[in-house]
Amino acid sequence: MTIAGVMLAACSPAQKHLSPAEIAALRPADAHEAQLYEHSCKACHAQPGSGAPLVHDHAAWDPRWAKGEDVLLNHAILGYQAMPAGGQCAACTPKDYQVIIRFMADKEQAP
């Protein structure tokens, strides 16, 4: 495989299952979490092309989820690669981050 091929594969976006309008319409069930999500997380995680894993995009989220929920929570609060610390949600608590991560990963039924 050529290096260019490797690079292109690395740059390719994850498989998309929902239309941009469907992605934009998704929000957490809880009104408080929905408000936090709308003001902060949604700006990137519902924005195709932002580089962030899109909400309910299993191809993007499942490998991340496999690293463990604690790792994702840590990355959300402290920042990791393109993810800015706190996800630009200054009012979020660790519990809020957990709920919103589960919502975005479509793992709301996780124990």
Next chain:
Amino acid sequence: MKISRRAALIAGGAGVVVAGTGVAGYEAATYEKPEPPSPPLTDKEGHLVWRNWSGIRHSYPAERMAPASEEELAKILTESPAPIRAVGAGHSFMPLVPTDGTLLSLDQMAGLVSVDGDEVTVRAGTRLGDLGPALAAHGRAMANLPDINKQSLGGALATATHGTGKHLPAIHGTVTALRLVTPQGLVVDCDATKNKDLFDAARVSLGSLGIIAQARLKTVPDKNLHRRVWLEPFEETLAEAERRWTAHRNYEFYAVPFTGLAANITHDETDESPRPRGPETDSQFLEALKMLRNVFEFSTPLRKRVAHFVLMMAEPKAEEAVDEGWKLLSTERPIRFNEMEFHLPAEEQLTALREVVSAIEKNRPDVFFPIELRRIAPDDAWLSPFQGGERGSLAVHCYYKDEYEFLFTLIEPILRRHGGRPHWGKLNSLKTADFAALYPRWKDFADLRRQLDPQGRMLNPYLQGVFGV
């Protein structure tokens, strides 16, 4: 989403060149530094960390508050532990936000209040990215937007955040009225006739006079813009830049060190039908530049020849789009960075740029981010970097994993020598006396700040230093 032809060419071109350098070259090209060290998740009292967008600033606020009304905000300002610092998207690189007192989010004080002709009243917690579609629903638009649109309106005003356009002021230059909640809990309205001194001071005030709850802004009709992006030799851009700033509604360019090239971007009003921009490709461009840096850092002449060849091959013609301004003027920035930006007298901007590019290419082969040049129309806010005349901005970026101390030792002296004023949210080492020398109304601002906040409840240690408290 499909990867664009342009992005594929950039990535593929750089990849093919790197492939030619063999396995060792590939390993060097794709080397990724580890994440910078993180602060602890909580302090010993259990307070959760807050960290800015780039990751270089942090603190452990004792309280985090998100008021939903001016009454709640007034109560917080009078009762919550100081320092009280507001945060939006945390995009400031200077320590404007860190506090061990109260961290204040205005996310619940967001949205349009009213539309009155060509003016709109907007709550300060509104993110600029949300303002575009909200205004478009009324056929209106912000005349200009910054490069990034994640910021809150309040944060953008506080730091004099700006876009580009010779005849377009920064966002605070479009403000016609403000509502401020003072540290003593008073709700005060001001404009060019009512409480004029407060209006002139508060439009750019670093969150030091209280918290701006809402602002009235001038807007323009929501017309389509024609966006054009192209690469050309750096010297051609230097020769044409002044003419382009005059000829185009919005013009900016990026000087790309170690390539001999510059990327140019224009936006002009048009009646053409929309042709959407397509996927963001700047990240691939930056990855290609990083890869070329990693492989050819040892030889600037070789790096320049290879980069020039690869990038011009990938960018043979301009990329064009037509759409509403709020969809075109700002860009997704998934690659984090640290940044220094100074606003120079317009006539000094290009001379300073030559010196900066020369200094970087001579001394800092690790740099790969392009240097951004914009032009901003004047306004009369007391602490506006654009007060007193047109300014040309020059911004040097560093990958968030790279060392950025050279910005202070190598770049800042050049920008200061050319009369620059630093962006309030971006890296600089200026002190009280420096600001006093740059701003004719500095003392007036300091006196007003002391009247409004005699106890300094809005000042964190950095701002105490700025104001000499």
